[in-house]
Amino acid sequence: MTARGLTPSLLLQLLVVAGAAGARWRGQGTTPHLQSIILGRCAEYDALVNPDPRGRNCTAIWEAFKVVLVKDPCSVLPSDYDRFIDLSRHSIPRDKSLFWENNHLLVTSYSENGLRFLPLCSVLYGRIGDFLSWCRQENASGLDYQSCPTSEDCENNAVDSFWKRASMQYARESSGVISVMLNGSEPSGAYPVKGESCGEGTVKILEERLKKMGFQYSCINDHLPVKLLKCVDHSTHPDCVLNSAAASREIPPLWAEHGASHIVPFLVALASAVHM
């Protein structure tokens, strides 16, 4: 294919499409410069976020992570990350755990960088993997930058196994009051089995499971601070108008939402852990 007559961006798009069409797996390829990003994140965590008085060895943490990069892309088990977790784990303050489903960005905003809550992506081992993708090539020893397997391709892929192992650790280290943020407007159901409000539908399934496990729980619809946060993006929606003299309503907002979506009841289930 000659490049003459094609603008550079069009050529690039065609190449990307061609590349994607030939991709082995359904998921995004390995993030470029994976090692530098991981080392940088570890260093940043240690220097700025939560320094370990004993000192963390980020090189050792990277070496422990690296072991999965030589494995067949569909043969990576959660236990392959055991050493990595061992080196990067740290305690989680009581009552700060926040589990979530289908609302990654909202959770990040609401957690306020670990001030309000410490979700998995704010814990060292979670932060290391956040938004990254990685896998070895199927028939060669190098990393696959084109695509990586998702759960639809195979269960034991590097990324899914990572999050399974990390989530297990996170759950084990959680104590006190555990919070869960679910997306009530997710068509397949807030609790991923398939309810939109407390005591209904899929949320009822969660509540019953927790009851069986011996946990106390309570559920709040439309938890105010979270509703306020959602409203930041939809400030012109009728449900989001504040009733206060201090807020100005007369000046037309600069960022009017086009076709403001409906604010649906937002669920926060608070489950009180009996152990610890």
Add this chain to the structure above:
Amino acid sequence: MANHRCGSVSEEEPCCDISKKTKICLCVFFGLLVAVIIAVPVGILMWRHPLQEWKGKGTTAHFYEILLGRCYTYTQIVRPELGHKDCQKIGKAFTTAFLSKDPCSSTEQDYQPLLELTAQTVPCNKTLFWSKSSQLAHDYTRVQGDLFTLEDTLLGYMADGLKWCGDPRSSEMNYQSCPDWREDCSNNSFSVFWNAVSKRFAEDACGVVHVVLNGSISNTFDERSTFGRVEVFNLRPEKVHQLQAWVMHDVGGVHSDSCSSSSVNNLKRILKERSIAFSCQNNYGPIRLLQCVKNPEPSSCRFYV
């Protein structure tokens, strides 16, 4: 050891009976011993105080790894349209700007190569300045992903929260201390950097720009702040036709200043002289909602039912 050897040969015979070779070996050994005895304390003294001492906090631990990691995160994940940027080159240009140099004689020229490598277009109408409102402004851009504070640009993102300085007598970063702006010197490598990047951030702005100001302190527009000193004066009137200020009061807090106060009017006057229009809004809705998320104080944060 030598004495023992000497002694074991014979206790009665004098030591000049040992061979020439052994004598030379002994001389060399003692020579080295003396050299070591002198060199070690000197070395320790030099190692303990080789770098200048300042009043401010030292370079952030693992500075270079953090810098590089952030560059890659930004160019590969946050803004992948910048994926072509060479982070190795950028990291090198950053450290070259201050390593082996007097940290009190930093100039904008030192950072020129770095500025060139990290040039970035911020779309018009998307620039957000802030003054005495860092937390709130950044909470807002975290949620409103298409707006940019300086810390949402590549270079700002890389340097945010970090500290750095070098030393003229060493090629290493000074992790012990760095010059404090007030107590040591104002032309320090850290302050000069932020002045230079703020200037460029303002120069690059276009369309309608915004600023988040803190109405719960006096002097909400402070002419000595980076916003007041650098950014306001580097807006280009031919590109920026309006600056809109959002004066935010702490929820349930003091209303010290507002759009009608004298410091804000001062800002208006300065902009007028520069042919840039000014408008102002107290407690801009979306940011007020954000404040309420943190502090759902009943009187200011109740929804209209």
